[in-house]
Amino acid sequence: MVIRVLRSVSAAAVVGSLALSCCMTPTMGAQQAAPPTAPAPIDPAAYRFADKLLKQMTLEEKVGQMTQVALNSPDGPGVEDRIRKGLVGSLLFIKDPNEINRMQKIAMEESRLHIPLLIGFDVIHGYRTIYPVPLAMAASWEPETAEKAQRMAAREASSFGIRWAFAPMVDIARDPRWGRIMEGAGEDPYLGARMAEAQVRGFQGKDLSDPDTLLACVKHFAGYGGAVGGRDYDSANLSDDQLYNVYLKPYQAAVNAGAGSLMSAYMDLNSVPATGNKWLLHDVLRDQWKFPGFVVSDWESVKSLTTHGFTADDHDAAVRAVNAGVAMEMTSHTYREQLPSAVQKGEVSIATIDGAVREILVAKYRLGLFKNPYADLQRNAAETLSEEQRAATRHAATRTAVLLRNEGKLLPMKQAPRTLAVIGPLADAQADTMGSWSLAGHPEDTITVLQGLKKRFPTSEIRSTKGVEIWRDQRSIFDDQFPDPKPTLTTEEAKKAEFDRAIEMVRNSDMTVLVLGEAQTMSGERASRASLTLPGKQQELLEAAVATGKPVVLVLMNGRPLDITWASQHVPAILDVWYPGTEGGNAVADLLSGDANPGGKLPITWPRSVGQVPLYYADNLTQIASEPNTRYWDSSSAPLYPFGFGLSYSSFAVSNVHAASETLRMGQPLQVSVDVQNTSDTAGDDVVQLYVHQRAGSASRPVRELKAFQRISLKPHESRTVTLTLQPNELTYWSASSRSWVTEPGTYDVWTGDSVKADLHTTFTLVR
Structure with a gap:
């Protein structure tokens, strides 16, 4: 027999995503599969508390709990008055603990029902102390490392008054052109599931009521990583085979680990926007997985249902999103403006509203916010950038690096070189070393590769220059936090002089460390790339450095696999450190010197060129299986480096x-x-x-x-x-x-x- 995990599928569900049926002939000889495990039940006391509070709330106050306001948006100014009226449930993009405490005091002391605010933030890979990016964490192949990093991030962020992290991102990504690949665990559902549940445990700890925990928000539900062409926000067209066997597995692992909330995705999933997809948000999440938490929309993704051509207007968007299962709207205000009238018209039941609000109040209760919603300023001072935080991120960065090549055992540098050239646009770039989604980080806190090597080799004469510059011409969503520095080399003569200066340093040094890759803003959201080449003139710099005949080590700083086919044949040593975080420079120095031994493995198949993309190991055999690497007449079909690959100074x-x-x-x-x-x-x-x-x-x-x-x-x-x-x-x-x-x-x-x-x-x- 076959397992019966799906209910009868309505026409709406078929339109919503997949034409599924549980009434077909069972597979011969197949045994009924065990149903998926469900998350642990929530303490009934939380529901009793929420139900008692619900009876006292007006419809407007209920919709207020379903409303999140971003303080960096046009909706932010004047929010205090709405908090007093009980019309705001959550705040986003507020970082000052004193300001958080002021807002919470308004909610707790000046509003009618004294309901605390849920303060959320993108704690993706650290808060003030930045840890290696999530793709790097997956490269550790060590869930304990990911769990420890998010536990430390939760301790630091919660000390600021943040109690909700919009992480982990568990989207499977098999197309490195997609910039947000750096936020997840790569291509594999099993590795992704282990990293997902580890991060949930790290954020939420053993008891959410502990003041140093964060409510996890698993995103982006679901299939966002399958965007067509790797283009951010584009549609995903995924078969039921791919959805169930690949893309949904890390989500279910996170739900089973007890994740308190999920975020709906931006994009169309099989022609139905995820934020309005009832099959996804109700049939799968609630009926099949028994998820007890709440769903928040992504940034303005409720309002965007109309942009998709899915809904007629804001009113229709609010109705269909809440009926699909979205309990809280992030940043846009269609819920606030449209849901009261939708209830009055009978388009949304009061039971649906109460169900959504109950889930939000239960989360606040579980976090202990009704008893103490305030930031602990004394703990904040002790936790922020503490020695323990710095030691933890340095250790994580050594665990996540992947040694891709080491011909002639050029590494490690067992003795301090007499002269060392540290070259490249990322060699002394503090913001870039942190990587994308380090919104609460301070670049000045960051140790660069140049700084780390100077500290590790104090007797060496270390020379450094950029050689070339790289920057994005297009606007990035991170410009407000870390605007790309304007190029200082504005003329062709200046560019050539800087290039020649760098090569002269290489020629006159015993060894060179070239730190190349992508600037921080070239990876992450709204950072898809049509090419995987080293941006700018970095390839020319690399080839010129190697042509000197001097020993060259390539240190890659990146959020995705890059086209390093030439380097894989001509550069003797290649170390991928991804974006290593606040202590990245010290960690790189540990690795290059041999104080730490690289042990990371690739969590994604590394292509030879963008023409092979998407490329992943778990494909199916075909009639040309006998010659699997000859499917292109002008190139090998084999990857440059396979999934799970990584060298070491050991054998x-x-x-x-x-x-x-x-x-x-x-x-x-x-x-x-x-x-x-x-x-x-x-x-x-x-x-x-x-x-x-x-x-x-x-x-x-x-x-x-x-x-x-x-x-x-x-x-x-x-x-x-x-x-x-x-x-x-x-x-x-x-x-x-x-x-x-x-x-x-x-x-x-x-x-x-x-x-x-x-x-x-x-x-x-x-x-x-």
């Missing part, structure tokens, strides 16, 4: 794969063990990865799928047996053939190793 051997059983009954886990040996004289980390392939079933299955992994540390020449557990639910998938969840008997391949190219192989047979 490892993986051997002796052993499955605990050759025959596995459905519903049972399988233990797979391998021996891992550090074959070098240097202590280091390796990531043991387990991939599975189902040979035959009701639908074609990907050639390999990641199903387990573990990062381990080994001393020189140490050996260890690592046991990975293949959980039974990891063999369940959504079959496009039967339109149902299935677990199917048959033969399964298992590979283990330290990248998707692992060749250590065994099999098992799944039986009923």
Whole structure:
């Protein structure tokens, strides 16, 4: 039998997204799959409190709780009076703890019902102390690192009075042209799910009522990472196979981890905007997953339903968004202006309004805001940029770096070079080192690569210059916080002189560290790229530096894979540090000197050129499977670097794969063990990865799928047996053939190793 997880599908649901049916003939031999686990129930006391308060509220006050005001928007001025009248539920883009306390005092002491405000902010990878970007965190292949980073971010942000983080972003992204790829965990649903649940745990802690926690807001529900052409805000057209087996998995993991809120996405999902998609926000989220929290729209995404051509006007947009399941509107004011009349006309039931407000009040209750909504100024002073915060982000940055090439063991620099050139537009760029979405960070707090190397090698003569400049001509959403510096080299003569100066430094130095990549504003929201090349004249600078014949190390600072095909053949050492954060420069110095050993692995397939995009490892075999890398007549189809790849200053051997059983009954886990040996004289980390392939079933299955992994540390020449557990639910998938969840008997391949190219192989047979 096949699992029955979907209710009958109405015509509206079909229009809403997918034509699904649970009444089709079951797959022969398939066993009913276990239903997905649900999040833990919320304390009933929270609902009793909310219901008691609801009975005292007017319709206008209820709609007020469903309204969020951004203080950096035209709606911001004069908000105090609306807070006094109980017409505001949440504030966005307020950072001063004293100002937050002033606003909360108005709500708690001057409003009729004394309902606290929920203060939200984009705590994506840190607050004042900036941690490596989320894509980098995924490169650690260590959920504990991601959890610790968000735990530290929650401690710092909450000390400012922020109690709601618009993170984690768990969108699967398989197109590096999409700028927001840097906010997620890359291409794989299993790795993405583990990182999603770790971040939720980090933000929310063990008890949301603890004052140092943040309510997580998982975004963008759902499919935003599948935007056509990698163009931000563009439509996503995803099959039910892709939605259920790939894109929705990290969301469900985050929900099961207890995430308190979700954010609806901007874009059309299969021709229905996500913010008005009842199938997505109700049928999947509520009925199937039993999500108990609340949904907030993305920035003006309710109002934008009309832009999509989905609704006729603001009134229609408000009605359809709230009826679909959006409880709170971010920044635009269609709810405030339209919902009261919609209730009076019978277009929205008072039960729908009460349900939305109940969810918001429950969240505030769980956060302890009714008892204490204020920022603790003493804790704020002790927590902000503390030594503990700085140490944590420095450690995270060393765990997330990926060593892509190290010919001749050029790295690490075991001895301080007599002369060292540190060249490139990002070598001493504080804002760029933080990366995108570091809105509360201060560039002056940041340690650059140049500063870190000067501190690490005080006896070396270190010379530095930009060589070239890079900047965005188009406006960025981050311009208000970190405007791109205007180029100082304005004439061709000045540009050539600076370029020549940099190459002369390379020629006259014992070693050169080139810090190249993308400026902060070239990655993130509204930062899609049609090309993956190094922006500006950086490629020319790189080639000229290598042509000197001097040893060159390329340090990449970026939020997406870049076209470094030439560098992969000509530059002896390449270290990708992504955007490493506040202590990035010190972390890079640790890595280059060998004080830290790179152990990160790629969370995304790295293409040779943009012409291969989208490119990901978990594709399906076709009739030309015998020659999978010859599908282009003018280029290899193979990636430059495969998913899961990453080098180390150590070397490892993986051997002796052993499955605990050759025959596995459905519903049972399988233990797979391998021996891992550090074959070098240097202590280091390796990531043991387990991939599975189902040979035959009701639908074609990907050639390999990641199903387990573990990062381990080994001393020189140490050996260890690592046991990975293949959980039974990891063999369940959504079959496009039967339109149902299935677990199917048959033969399964298992590979283990330290990248998707692992060749250590065994099999098992799944039986009923």
